[in-house]
Amino acid sequence: MSKKIGRGNSQTQATRRWAWLFLGPVVAAFTIGFVWPFIQGICLSFCKFRITSDATFVGISNYQAALADPSFQHSFWYTAATAVVSLVLINVFAFAVAYALTQGIRGSNLYRTVFFMPNLIGGIVLGYIWSMIFDGILSHYDTSILLETKYGFWGLIILMCWQQIGYMMIIYIAGLQAVPEDMIEAAKIDGATKWQTLFRVIIPNVMPSITICTFLSLTNGFKLFDQNLALTGGLPYLIQPDGSTINTTEMLALNIYNTFYNSSTAARGTAQAKAVIFFVLVAGLGLAQLAYTRKREVQQ
Amino acid sequence: MDKQQTLAAERRNKAILSVVLAAICILWVLPVVAVVINSFKLNTFVKTDTFALPTSESWAGMANFVKGMTFGNYPFKSSVLYSVVITVLSTGLILVFCSMAAWYIARVDSLFCKAIYFLCVFSMVVPFQMVMFTLSKTADVLKLNTPWTIPIVYLGFGAGLAIFMFVGFVKSIPLEIEEAAAIDGCGPVRTFFSVVLPMLKPTLISVGILEIMWVWNDYLLPVLVLDINKYRTIPIHIQYLKGSYGTVDLGATMALILLSIIPVIIFYLACQKHIIKGVAAGAVKG
Amino acid sequence: MAEVSLRHIKKVYPNSERTSKKGLFGRKKADDGARKASSLRITDEGVLAVPDFNLDIADREFVVFVGPSGCGKSTTLRMVAGLEEITDGELYIDGQLMNDVAPKDRDIAMVFQSYALYPHMTVRDNLAFPLKLRKMDKQAIDARVNEAAETLGITEFLDRKPKALSGGQRQRVAIGRAIVREPKVLLMDEPLSNLDAKLRNQMRAEIIKLRQRINSTFIYVTHDQTEAMTLGDRIVIMKDGEVQQVGTPQEVFEHPSNLFVAGFIGVPQMNFFDAELVRDRDAYSVRVGDAVVVPSAEKQARLAAHDVTSQPITLGIRPEHISLASGDAATLVGTVDVSEMMGSSVHVHLDSLGQDVIVIVPTTEIEGPYQDHFFAGAKVEYTFAGNVIHMFSKDEQGTNLEF
Numbered sequence: 008m009s010k011k012i013g014r015g016n017s018q019t020q021a022t023r024r025w026a027w028l029f030l031g032p033v034v035a036a037f038t039i040g041f042v043w044p045f046i047q048g049i050c051l052s053f054c055k056f057r058i059t060s061d062a063t064f065v066g067i068s069n070y071q072a073a074l075a076d077p078s079f080q081h082s083f084w085y086t087a088a089t090a091v092v093s094l095v096l097i098n099v100f101a102f103a104v105a106y107a108l109t110q111g112i113r114g115s116n117l118y119r120t121v122f123f124m125p126n127l128i129g130g131i132v133l134g135y136i137w138s139m140i141f142d143g144i145l146s147h148y149d150t151s152i153l154l155e156t157k158y159g160f161w162g163l164i165i166l167m168c169w170q171q172i173g174y175m176m177i178i179y180i181a182g183l184q185a186v187p188e189d190m191i192e193a194a195k196i197d198g199a200t201k202w203q204t205l206f207r208v209i210i211p212n213v214m215p216s217i218t219i220c221t222f223l224s225l226t227n228g229f230k231l232f233d234q235n236l237a238l239t240g241g242l243p244y245l246i247q248p249d250g251s252t253i254n255t256t257e258m259l260a261l262n263i264y265n266t267f268y269n270s271s272t273a274a275r276g277t278a279q280a281k282a283v284i285f286f287v288l289v290a291g292l293g294l295a296q297l298a299y300t301r302k303r304e305v306q307q
Numbered sequence: 308m309d310k311q312q313t314l315a316a317e318r319r320n321k322a323i324l325s326v327v328l329a330a331i332c333i334l335w336v337l338p339v340v341a342v343v344i345n346s347f348k349l350n351t352f353v354k355t356d357t358f359a360l361p362t363s364e365s366w367a368g369m370a371n372f373v374k375g376m377t378f379g380n381y382p383f384k385s386s387v388l389y390s391v392v393i394t395v396l397s398t399g400l401i402l403v404f405c406s407m408a409a410w411y412i413a414r415v416d417s418l419f420c421k422a423i424y425f426l427c428v429f430s431m432v433v434p435f436q437m438v439m440f441t442l443s444k445t446a447d448v449l450k451l452n453t454p455w456t457i458p459i460v461y462l463g464f465g466a467g468l469a470i471f472m473f474v475g476f477v478k479s480i481p482l483e484i485e486e487a488a489a490i491d492g493c494g495p496v497r498t499f500f501s502v503v504l505p506m507l508k509p510t511l512i513s514v515g516i517l518e519i520m521w522v523w524n525d526y527l528l529p530v531l532v533l534d535i536n537k538y539r540t541i542p543i544h545i546q547y548l549k550g551s552y553g554t555v556d557l558g559a560t561m562a563l564i565l566l567s568i569i570p571v572i573i574f575y576l577a578c579q580k581h582i583i584k585g586v587a588a589g590a591v592k593g
Numbered sequence: 594m595a596e597v598s599l600r601h602i603k604k605v606y607p608n609s610e611r612t613s614k615k616g617l618f619g620r621k622k623a624d625d626g627a628r629k630a631s632s633l634r635i636t637d638e639g640v641l642a643v644p645d646f647n648l649d650i651a652d653r654e655f656v657v658f659v660g661p662s663g664c665g666k667s668t669t670l671r672m673v674a675g676l677e678e679i680t681d682g683e684l685y686i687d688g689q690l691m692n693d694v695a696p697k698d699r700d701i702a703m704v705f706q707s708y709a710l711y712p713h714m715t716v717r718d719n720l721a722f723p724l725k726l727r728k729m730d731k732q733a734i735d736a737r738v739n740e741a742a743e744t745l746g747i748t749e750f751l752d753r754k755p756k757a758l759s760g761g762q763r764q765r766v767a768i769g770r771a772i773v774r775e776p777k778v779l780l781m782d783e784p785l786s787n788l789d790a791k792l793r794n795q796m797r798a799e800i801i802k803l804r805q806r807i808n809s810t811f812i813y814v815t816h817d818q819t820e821a822m823t824l825g826d827r828i829v830i831m832k833d834g835e836v837q838q839v840g841t842p843q844e845v846f847e848h849p850s851n852l853f854v855a856g857f858i859g860v861p862q863m864n865f866f867d868a869e870l871v872r873d874r875d876a877y878s879v880r881v882g883d884a885v886v887v888p889s890a891e892k893q894a895r896l897a898a899h900d901v902t903s904q905p906i907t908l909g910i911r912p913e914h915i916s917l918a919s920g921d922a923a924t925l926v927g928t929v930d931v932s933e934m935m936g937s938s939v940h941v942h943l944d945s946l947g948q949d950v951i952v953i954v955p956t957t958e959i960e961g962p963y964q965d966h967f968f969a970g971a972k973v974e975y976t977f978a979g980n981v982i983h984m985f986s987k988d989e990q991g992t993n994l995e996f
Contacts, residue, residue: 018495026411026415028407030412032408036466037462037463039463040459040460040462040465041426041438041464042426044441044442044445048441112324118328118329118332121335122335124572124575126586127520128524128568129523129525129526131546132524132541132542132567132568135545139341139557139561140357142354143357144357232527233524233526236546259436275440279440282436282437282439290433
């Protein structure tokens with residue numbers, strides 16, 4: 008009776024002996040590529056530093072500096088505006104296209120292929136392509152996308168729509184195809200019009216897809232970097248009364264990047280503090296999504 | 308009578324819808340068409356006559372492509388090479404090691420596994436800016452700043468999504484198959500490689516596609532980690548061309564962009580079905 | 594030669610593991626849900642799935658573990674297979690202690706309920722896989738695979754993937770994969786449960802044929818008593834982790850050791866009555882309702898041997914041992930609730946002594962004097978002989994008083 012209690016499945020026991028092989032590489036790389044930089048990043052946000060080895064603790068002053076930075080504030084509101092406007096446009100169009108493509112129109116597959124295509128192109132290249140197009144148009148009016156904030160804003164929105172509508176469309180199509188055909192037929196027999204069927208039967212049944220896409224486009228909008236950098240790079244800039252500048256089309260990620268690498272190295276602590284704030288923001292959105300979908304799953 | 312009318316109306320609606328969709332479709336390919344057109348134009352005409360077809364006056368022919376090869380103080384050939392090396396190695400590493408780790412995590416019930424899994428899910432919501440400075444320093448110290456070693460950084464930063472997706476799939480595989488393998492004579496390592504890995508094929512494809520799309524197009528991570536004077540991937544190369552805006556030859560740039568899009572589009576058309584499936588799977592999970 | 598001995602085998606699932614099963618990382622164990630539902634003992638160590646299992650299985654014997662789901666039969670089988678760790682006790686195969694031997698080194702094979710075929714391999718590769726792992730040379734593998742395929746009639750499917758097979762065909766492949774290795778012990782975990790009724794009967798017959806042909810010892814787990822009765826040389830009836838009775842099909846049918854076994858073996862179920870056992874010196878009689886039944890001499894002797902006293906008992910009589918009677922020959926009376934026509938016989942459900950009593954009447958009797966007996970509401974008189982009654986104590990175990 009003195010033998011130790013078995014841990015159930017003895018296959019597991021045999022597998023455990025190989026933990027080093029199965030987990031080793033990922034744990035090592037994950038530590039290098041994520042865990043350690045993350046911890047160090049949190050620590051450095053409370054420090055003054057130029058390089059990682061000369062850090063001195065300064066408390067929360069980095070955070071105070073970050074929050075007081077007008078360019079950071081501006082980039083936050085600019086990012087929020089971009090994210091919300093793109094969210095609405097992308098989802099409305101993506102859903103409309105997905106709905107149209109599930110009506111059994113000839114050539115649906117071809118359309119789907121074309122709409123999704125921009126997703127494969129990287130953000131930098133996208134930015135380059137669209138800056139050429141916008142400048143091609145605006146040059147006829149003797150202006151450029153780099154000269155006016157509103158051009159930069161709507162330019163970026165158009166670019167995001169072009170890139171992401173196809174992506175969201177795929178998710179919506181999957182959602183729409185999962186709605187049982189007989190449910191729609193039942194609605195028809197019950198006398199619902201096409202619009203009633205859409206709003207009363209179909210949309211409630213694709214709510215999970217709508218939730219996913221909403222959060223996805225929101226976080227995409229907040230994390231946007233490559234496209235922002237390549238399209239306008241933050242230009243045009245405004246000179247503040249105190250002599251500092253605000254890049255008017257600069258989003259959060261680019262603002263953090265510029266604070267790290269394109270201003271004095273003394274600002275790196277501030278930049279890291281901004282990065283932590285940014286992380287909290289984006290992670291908050293992610294957790295909200297998780298909590299929301301969990302709740303729905305429980306309800307279903 | 309009534310029924311005929313509704314059917315006719317439905318047909319008409321469908322026809323209108325088709326026309327609208329076709330129009331949007333054309334709009335959708337226009338930017339790419341613009342790239343193609345302008346890659347054959349002389350520099351000065353790109354900006355002024357962006358949407359005009361090349362004329363005898365603006366036609367540059369293949370000269371843009373020839374010029375593009377050595378353009379921007381960096382050989383385009385090398386960019387392509389490095390992009391391919393980094394993408395292939397990173398995706399390979401991620402697929403092999405993350406599927407192994409995911410199987411272990413899904414099958415062994417320990418606190419350590421739970422912790423790793425939690426960290427993986429957590430890492431999926433952490434934006435790159437949070438770790439970019441410290442990660443690039445760490446990578447420098449560990450000499451992970453070459454195209455041959457940067458895949459380790461990708462494995463580390465990309466492990467989250469891959470492990471999350473693999474764990475989800477492994478849990479749907481009945482345990483009995485692995486038990487049968489154990490009775491048939493497999494140890495854990497063999498069980499994984501001869502029995503589990505082949506069953507993971509659909510997820511391997513999905514994850515592989517997501518990783519390829521990410522790594523191939525990624526700009527910020529390589530630009531911060533790699534030694535830019537020596538190693539530039541395609542996105543870095545193109546962004547650095549733009550750095551010298553105004554003096555840059557737009558025609559030649561478009562030629563380069565065209566060259567960098569073509570393989571992507573071929574890849575897309577070749578594995579379209581898998582890509583769309585993979586993206587949908589990744590989105591629903593993430 | 595492969596005797597299997599299980600000595601004081603015990604299985605405890607530690608508490609931590611059970612609680613974690615609910616979490617994100619829970620693994621699905623065989624009949625886990627059922628195990629939760631059943632009345633297993635929870636001790637300080639954890640959940641006691643099998644407290645003390647003892648059995649000696651002879652070479653080439655066909656033993657069936659049978660019981661309701663969650664009774665520990667699968668757990669015991671999996672301990673023999675080496676898939677489940679043995680908490681305590683000793684397992685010998687061929688006289689060798691196997692507790693800490695890996696499944697692959699026990700020289701056993703197993704057929705799973707879900708077939709557990711390798712989906713990415715063809716049928717041929719599925720069959721060859723265990724042989725390849727044993728580094729057999731290619732020709733020998735081919736010969737064995739072809740032989741097994743022929744035995745099971747799956748030769749024509751050898752190059753297909755499992756996905757392209759029907760349930761019955763997959764089952765054959767699963768059995769094939771187990772027999773190609775010519776294992777010492779062949780373990781089968783509810784192999785027929787996923788098949789439809791017709792196929793199940795067919796496969797059952799094939800397993801009987803199969804076992805004549807191969808030299809393995811069989812341990813077969815099922816919840817289906819018909820399978821147990823038709824296949825087993827010996828049947829082990831389990832409940833809540835404990836062995837209720839071990840015996841040949843005939844023994845457990847004719848002499849069930851307790852109320853549970855009596856109720857579990859036999860379809861339709863045995864009828865039970867509240868009754869009174871009366872001892873008058875060495876003469877026993879049973880009073881049920883207004884009637885008195887005298888046990889056969891053999892039963893009288895057994896009761897006397899155990900010095901059984903007068904007491905209230907549960908009286909059991911199998912439906913097939915009840916016959917219709919009339920007049921003085923009748924023992925008890927009931928009213929017909931419903932009659933089920935089964936073809937060769939009619940199952941008549943009676944309301945008698947305030948409970949449901951089933952009587953099996955051969956169809957040939959329908960035309961006879963009892964033809965009025967099968968309509969709902971009809972009064973029916975019936976009787977049974979003293980040699981077919983079973984007497985169980987009224988305590989929790991419901992032990993057969995003859996034991």
